[in-house]
Amino acid sequence: MDAPFRGGNGVPAITPPDAHAPRVLPAVPAPEDLRALRSALGAFATGVTVITAFEDRLPVGITVNSFASVSLDPPLVLWSVANTATCAEVFRVGTAFCVHVLAAGQDGLAMNFARSGGDKFGGLSWEHGDWGAPLLPGCTAEFHCEVDARYPGGDHTIILGKVLAHVVRETPPLLFHRGHFREF
Ligand SMILES: Cc1cc2nc3c(=O)[nH]c(=O)nc-3n(C[C@H](O)[C@H](O)[C@H](O)COP(=O)(O)O)c2cc1C
Numbered sequence: 001m002d003a004p005f006r007g008g009n010g011v012p013a014i015t016p017p018d019a020h021a022p023r024v025l026p027a028v029p030a031p032e033d034l035r036a037l038r039s040a041l042g043a044f045a046t047g048v049t050v051i052t053a054f055e056d057r058l059p060v061g062i063t064v065n066s067f068a069s070v071s072l073d074p075p076l077v078l079w080s081v082a083n084t085a086t087c088a089e090v091f092r093v094g095t096a097f098c099v100h101v102l103a104a105g106q107d108g109l110a111m112n113f114a115r116s117g118g119d120k121f122g123g124l125s126w127e128h129g130d131w132g133a134p135l136l137p138g139c140t141a142e143f144h145c146e147v148d149a150r151y152p153g154g155d156h157t158i159i160l161g162k163v164l165a166h167v168v169r170e171t172p173p174l175l176f177h178r179g180h181f182r183e184f
Pocket of ligand 1: 062063079080082087088113117
């Protein structure tokens with residue numbers, strides 16, 4: 001058996017904290033609990049998307065990694081939007097939107113659309129697209145959707161989208177893990 005951990009100068013033995021012990025969330029989590037949860041969730045590696053739509057004919061977009069497939073038949077996808085995001089109310093039932101799955105090297109585009117509010121399309125080349133949502137070039141896949149339903153999800157709203165059309169290319173994807181953009 002290992003000798004008990006001892007501090008210097010005869011300080012009594014201390015049990016070192018076990019970094020791998022379950023961290024139980026209290027009913028009312030403190031900010032440090034939420035930071036630890038966010039950090040643990042960052043262990044889940046994801047792709048990165050930019051989701052676009054029109055609001056009063058102006059293009060809006062947001063960087064999102066909560067995107068996931070839901071159903072093939074009918075074809076459904078989901079993502080969640082923070083209720084504090086300026087674009088949260090744009091995605092009403094029936095609204096057209098485009099999920100751009102970003103390609104390796106598009107981390108600058110991801111950061112551009114991770115800014116809150118303002119004109120995120122200035123200086124970018126984009127098109128109106130054929131499916132009712134702004135289209136950004138160079139991504140590895142596009143899912144052209146319309147909002148099928150919205151569900152409350154705590155401090156986020158879950159957007160369920162019906163896929164109307166999709167495009168896929170051979171370019172490798174951009175990844176996100178533990179707060180950093182990565183590539184294969
Ligand atoms: C990699 C990455 C993934 C993100 N995923 C989401 C997400 O799934 N949902 C969300 O609401 N915000 C997400 N964000 C944060 C938004 O992009 C950010 O809050 C943005 O400023 C919101 O824009 P808006 O306030 O103009 O609507 C993500 C940011 C990054 C960098």
